[in-house]
Amino acid sequence: MPELPAAFPPPEKDGRPDILFIAGEHSGDELSAGVISKLLAKNPELKIAAFGGNDMRDAGAQLLFNMTTFSAVGLIEVVSNISFYKKLFSRILSWIREHRPRAICFTDFPGMNLRLAKALKKEGISCKGGGDVFLFHYVSPQIWAWKSHRRFEMEKVLDSLGVLFPFELKCYEDTKLDVHFVGDPFAEPEHVLPVKYDADAPVLLLPGSRPKPVARIFPILLGAWKKFRATHPTQRAIVLHPGEPVLGILKNLMSADPEAAAGIELVPVDSVAETQQPASAVLMSSGTMSRTCSLAGIPGAILYSANPLTWAIGRRLVGDKVRYLGMANILLDRDVYPEFLQKDATPENLAARLSACFDDPKILETMMRDRDELLALLRPRAGTPDAAEWILSKLKVWQSGR
16 A cells, blocks of 8 residues: 555645545546546636546646555455555545535545545534535445445435436435436547457457456466467457556566466556557456446456455345346346356356457347447436536535525
């Protein structure tokens, strides 16, 4: 974990920040950046600060601390770094207490963000606590999979929630929380996906963005690539990475098995944000990139390998509520991407699936139909506000009523 500064910097502009964004992962950073760009296009005078990542900084927010280089997932990973997260929580809360942004937009990352919302209510800072700081939450926690009781906690501390997927509206029907479907920005016609399908392009290998999961998943991908390349020797592969410390892990694993690493190129994900990395197929860990690849129509498979205790606890909590891990599979309720999880995540299984993506034309035909169905499902309906319009309209109503 990185060293925390004794205090985070004050706002660059005079007066209270208009909006503070808080996102703890690369996916949340990317989603927030899109909203920030639209907000500033509509109102360039807005003062926006962020605990997030470089995407939000590049979109025009003042980046107070980069949260995307250390995010942990899973019980074991979080518990092992609990002292760091306690300090981070305390210092973010102190910054909010001192500088009092007019609104906060929590983007995903509910483990920390909902705790912050509770603390802000308890201290009388947020609207629900009698204060004057309006609390947004952008991206619903996966309450349809586990911790469904969270919706009642959210009702008590949040002022408005924007969800990406239309089915999530029903999850909150038994609450009084103000919930809006704002669409998935990755599905918007004007959005440039970081990847695109090209039959003659390299294969994408995507082990994720968090160091510990990458250290477990990338060796499986290397093994699968080695087996696949035995029958497809001219194929090349691209590994998209977020930079250090993940880059160091990838290099160490590749140097330990040069034969498995043959034909693989490491490419920073930031470098393909606007140029679109072409890919003929993909093997990836579950996460935001699985949704992105499905919207680009790239065939492939999902794998995941978690700490066994984390996995066992997670499966017990989820039970039979959700059949799939990948979001495209969940949204369409079918195998858009076959999932190879835990013991099924073997080099043999993944190499066989990758070979089929090249040898069976029906797989690509099905993938393209799935892509079109997902795009239609995830785009906002006519007259439905997107995330930036949702935030601005709520702020206008809140401020006019004060």
